[in-house]
Amino acid sequence: MSRSFVIDGRQVTVLDDVSFDVPATGITAVLGPNGSGKSTLLRLVAGLLTPDAGTIEIDGAAVADADQRVGLVFQEPRLLPWRTAIENVAFPLELAGVGAAVRREHARALLDLVGLAAFERAYPHQLSGGMRQRAAIARALARDPQILLLDEPFSALDALTRERFNAELLEIWQRTGTTILIVTHSIAEAVFLADEVVVLTARPGRVAARVAVPLGRPRLADALDSAAFSRAAATIRAHLGGSPADIAAQEAAAAPVHDVLERAGAPAWFDPFGAGPSR
Amino acid sequence: MIRRFVVVLGLLSSVVLGCGPGAPTAEPLTKLTVGLGYIPHVQFAQFYRAQQQGYYRAAGLEVTFQHEADPNLITLIGQGAVDIGLADGTSVIPAVGQGITVRYVASIYARFPSIVMVAADSGITSADGLRGHTLGIPGQYGSSWIMLQALLASAGMTPSDISLQPFPEYGQEIALQQGIVDAATGFRNNEPVKLALQGFPTTILDIDSITPLPGPGLTVGEATLASKRDAIRAFVAATLRAMTEVGADPEAGLDDAIAVVPELGADRATQLAILRATIEMWHSPNTDAHGLGAIDSAGWAQSLDFMRGLPGSNIPATLTADQLVTTEVLP
Amino acid sequence: MRLRGTVLPVIAAGSVFVLAWKLIVIVGNYPQFILPAPEVVARRFVDAWLDGTMAPHAWATLSEIGLGFSVGATLAVGFGYVLARSRLAERLLSPYLVAAQATPVLVLAPLLVLWLGTGLLPKVVICALIVFFPVAVSTMVGIRAVDRRLLELGRSLRATHWQVLRHLELPAALPQILGGMRVGVTLAVIGAIVGEWAGADRGLGVLINIARGSMFDFPLMFATLATIAAIAVALYLVVVLVERALVGAWR
Numbered sequence: 001m002s003r004s005f006v007i008d009g010r011q012v013t014v015l016d017d018v019s020f021d022v023p024a025t026g027i028t029a030v031l032g033p034n035g036s037g038k039s040t041l042l043r044l045v046a047g048l049l050t051p052d053a054g055t056i057e058i059d060g061a062a063v064a065d066a067d068q069r070v071g072l073v074f075q076e077p078r079l080l081p082w083r084t085a086i087e088n089v090a091f092p093l094e095l096a097g098v099g100a101a102v103r104r105e106h107a108r109a110l111l112d113l114v115g116l117a118a119f120e121r122a123y124p125h126q127l128s129g130g131m132r133q134r135a136a137i138a139r140a141l142a143r144d145p146q147i148l149l150l151d152e153p154f155s156a157l158d159a160l161t162r163e164r165f166n167a168e169l170l171e172i173w174q175r176t177g178t179t180i181l182i183v184t185h186s187i188a189e190a191v192f193l194a195d196e197v198v199v200l201t202a203r204p205g206r207v208a209a210r211v212a213v214p215l216g217r218p219r220l221a222d223a224l225d226s227a228a229f230s231r232a233a234a235t236i237r238a239h240l241g242g243s244p245a246d247i248a249a250q251e252a253a254a255a256p257v258h259d260v261l262e263r264a265g266a267p268a269w270f271d272p273f274g275a276g277p278s279r
Numbered sequence: 280m281i282r283r284f285v286v287v288l289g290l291l292s293s294v295v296l297g298c299g300p301g302a303p304t305a306e307p308l309t310k311l312t313v314g315l316g317y318i319p320h321v322q323f324a325q326f327y328r329a330q331q332q333g334y335y336r337a338a339g340l341e342v343t344f345q346h347e348a349d350p351n352l353i354t355l356i357g358q359g360a361v362d363i364g365l366a367d368g369t370s371v372i373p374a375v376g377q378g379i380t381v382r383y384v385a386s387i388y389a390r391f392p393s394i395v396m397v398a399a400d401s402g403i404t405s406a407d408g409l410r411g412h413t414l415g416i417p418g419q420y421g422s423s424w425i426m427l428q429a430l431l432a433s434a435g436m437t438p439s440d441i442s443l444q445p446f447p448e449y450g451q452e453i454a455l456q457q458g459i460v461d462a463a464t465g466f467r468n469n470e471p472v473k474l475a476l477q478g479f480p481t482t483i484l485d486i487d488s489i490t491p492l493p494g495p496g497l498t499v500g501e502a503t504l505a506s507k508r509d510a511i512r513a514f515v516a517a518t519l520r521a522m523t524e525v526g527a528d529p530e531a532g533l534d535d536a537i538a539v540v541p542e543l544g545a546d547r548a549t550q551l552a553i554l555r556a557t558i559e560m561w562h563s564p565n566t567d568a569h570g571l572g573a574i575d576s577a578g579w580a581q582s583l584d585f586m587r588g589l590p591g592s593n594i595p596a597t598l599t600a601d602q603l604v605t606t607e608v609l610p
Numbered sequence: 611m612r613l614r615g616t617v618l619p620v621i622a623a624g625s626v627f628v629l630a631w632k633l634i635v636i637v638g639n640y641p642q643f644i645l646p647a648p649e650v651v652a653r654r655f656v657d658a659w660l661d662g663t664m665a666p667h668a669w670a671t672l673s674e675i676g677l678g679f680s681v682g683a684t685l686a687v688g689f690g691y692v693l694a695r696s697r698l699a700e701r702l703l704s705p706y707l708v709a710a711q712a713t714p715v716l717v718l719a720p721l722l723v724l725w726l727g728t729g730l731l732p733k734v735v736i737c738a739l740i741v742f743f744p745v746a747v748s749t750m751v752g753i754r755a756v757d758r759r760l761l762e763l764g765r766s767l768r769a770t771h772w773q774v775l776r777h778l779e780l781p782a783a784l785p786q787i788l789g790g791m792r793v794g795v796t797l798a799v800i801g802a803i804v805g806e807w808a809g810a811d812r813g814l815g816v817l818i819n820i821a822r823g824s825m826f827d828f829p830l831m832f833a834t835l836a837t838i839a840a841i842a843v844a845l846y847l848v849v850v851l852v853e854r855a856l857v858g859a860w861r
Contacts, residue, residue, distance in 0.1 A: 046766060048762070048765065048766060066765055066766055066767070066768045068767075068768060072763075072766050074759065074762075074763070076759060078759050078760060078763045080760070080777070080778070080781070081860045082781045082782075082784075082857070082859075082860040083860075091767070091777070092767045094777075095767050095768065095769050095773055095777070096768075123859060123860045124860070125860060349823065350822050350823035350826070353826070354643055354644075357641070357643060358644060370823075370826070373824065373825055373826045374643075374826040376826070377642070377643060377825070377826040377827060377828070378641060378642050378643060379641070379643045379826060380641070418811070418816065418819055418820070418823075419811065419816075419820055419824070420819055420820045420823040420824030420825075421823055421824060424824060443811060444728060445728045445809050445810055445811040445816075446728065446809060450724070591825075593825050593827055
């Protein structure tokens with residue numbers, strides 16, 4: 001499918017004729033530099049945006065507006081600061097009208113899954129960045145989604161913690177069996193986690209390649225140093241290419257799109273003469 | 280050169296000679312700040328006349344008028360910021376009781392101006408008829424409040440026997456006319472006069488025959504009285520003289536008032552009616568016997584006892600009438 | 611523990627104030643009707659409460675403030691929300707909002723008494739009016755400042771408008787709104803007194819008039835002022851405590 005935005009009056013094509021399958025219960029990584037439309041892609045799959053052309057389907061059924069078959073983990077944890085961890089995780093269930101006792105139980109189980117069982121009554125400001133992101137993952141799993149979408153979830157963490165979180169994500173995936181689509185700009189992360197890596201180029205975002213990762217499961221930390229890992233990483237890197245100038249231009253172009261995406265996410269309101277989100 | 284010298288010498292001489300004993304030299308005038316009521320009003324015509332006709336100046340006084348609401352006025356007089364003012368007698372009593380050092384030196388209103396008015400066709404003719412009715416009053420303070428309690432007491436009532444409607448200041452006329460209240464407090468020379476001219480006659484209930492409450496009069500601070508006694512005496516004399524003349528010729532008094540306060544000229548007829556009503560209140564049996572400005576000491580003593588007996592009164596038991604008034608500056 | 615840190619400085623500052631006051635009275639040799647000494651005012655204050663002079667008036671003024679604030683603040687939060695979320699409403703209504711605020715309450719009060727009488731109603735209206743602007747503006751600012759990323763989260767979870775308001779916007783804007791209420795509640799005290807001066811038979815404003823104009827009891831007048839100040843401080847503290855309870859945990 002394809003998607004474009006109007007930014008400062010100009011039509012900017014963010015994704016151009018992007019097409020790929022995501023196998024059920026597998027992990028697929030989408031890798032690309034800034035400006036390759038990764039965040040836009042994720043929101044399209046989540047149903048927060050609609051494509052200009054083409055279709056997106058989950059299990060044969062088209063994606064609905066804010067499709068609840070999808071669990072979203074954003075780049076920032078986006079926890080509600082005035083709620084405790086368990087209340088945050090239970091939030092999607094509360095919105096869906098699930099009773100208090102039931103949702104508490106469910107939230108407790110999810111917190112246990114992500115290793116935060118002891119912190120259920122902590123407020124977000126009392127948790128570290130990594131713990132908050134874990135809570136966000138737990139929240140995304142609250143409604144038992146068919147597919148879990150993660151938008152560069154660990155990019156705010158330092159490299160060592162990131163490796164550990166990658167391993168934990170695999171454990172969570174092993175326990176829940178949810179399909180995962182993760183957007184990242186780290187080649188190492190993509191190869192470590194995914195069965196297949198979809199490589200996107202910069203504006204407009206196009207599928208440059210789909211690289212299968214030939215590593216077996218379960219993947220342990222030593223997989224990072226194996227030869228197969230390096231080969232896969234090298235293949236991906238080759239597809240990315242691009243001079244430093246290109247990369248800088250791509251990054252400069254990425255910011256306005258993010259701004260439009262954020263506004264597109266806000267609820268529409270009575271705003272007939274205002275500057276609404278760009279379509 | 281020589282011509283210029285002569286011119287300068289000539290100029291100098293005329294200046295020196297002009298300042299010589301040949302020119303009429305005036306005694307330095309004593310400055311007096313005089314506090315009159317809330318706003319310039321035709322009821323102060325005698326003061327305007329004395330000012331306009333030069334009586335104050337002839338008495339060696341330089342008089343400036345200042346307008347103040349009553350509670351402020353008494354405090355200012357006590358402080359000495361105002362030398363002499365027209366203050367309510369019923370305010371002097373609690374003020375002196377609370378240690379504000381002022382003295383009442385001359386009556387201006389020999390009859391108590393605060394009254395209760397009802398529509399002439401209401402059928403109410405005495406205090407007793409007010410029972411159970413609504414009455415508009417600015418608030419539970421001031422001369423109207425004291426008057427009301429005296430009026431109701433004469434019929435064996437207290438304010439709880441009627442329905443009090445606290446009314447914004449100076450809205451009493453409208454309230455009565457619109458029928459919002461059955462009765463309202465007012466001043467004999469103000470609201471009833473204006474209402475009558477508008478074709479709305481009223482019946483007046485007053486306390487003249489009930490309690491001899493002291494009306495507004497000239498009040499001076501003790502310190503000022505000590506330091507400027509002669510000036511005060513001269514002021515009182517000049518004012519009383521003007522009162523006599525205005526009483527004899529109200530039209531002339533109105534002219535003098537308009538000369539000082541031009542706004543009063545807008546409606547001569549109404550102002551004249553108000554002035555005539557005012558003049559009536561300068562006279563009482565006591566002033567007929569002892570002259571304008573006379574103070575009724577016995578009346579003061581009675582009023583003191585009456586006010587002391589009112590609920591919530593803070594007037595000390597030791598206060599006597601001779602601490603409140605003095606006749607030393609009366610002619 | 612935190613309380614000791616705030617209470618001691620307050621007491622210290624208060625003592626300095628009282629001492630300075632006493633010094634001024636002694637040095638200036640002021641008579642009681644210009645500036646009564648602090649101990650005279652204190653004694654009159656205690657007497658006025660013990661003999662029942664102060665209490666009924668204080669209660670009357672408190673009810674005016676309580677009702678006026680509740681009405682005004684509730685309407686203001688709703689109004690502020692509409693202004694925050696609708697640019698059309700903001701463009702149409704904010705000039706009137708500002709104009710209404712700029713008109714001095716002292717001028718409006720007699721008019722309101724003329725139209726609404728001298729009972730409780732005009733005072734409640736005056737208090738509500740005076741509280742409206744600060745709370746409406748702080749609500750508008752607070753709602754506008756809600757992180758868009760949280761709103762996107764809400765949309766991704768299919769939150770209804772009402773759920774967004776209740777679970778996302780109001781809690782996020784609460785610190786701002788309560789800040790506006792702090793200002794509003796102290797203004798409401800002024801509004802009540804001004805309303806009483808325009809026409810009333812009960813209340814601390816009325817008591818000031820009686821003390822000053824009828825009884826010439828200046829210590830009582832000062833004691834009444836002290837009561838008014840105490841009420842304002844107490845109400846402000848109430849809002850602070852509410853804020854601490856609702857917002858303190860997660861800040």
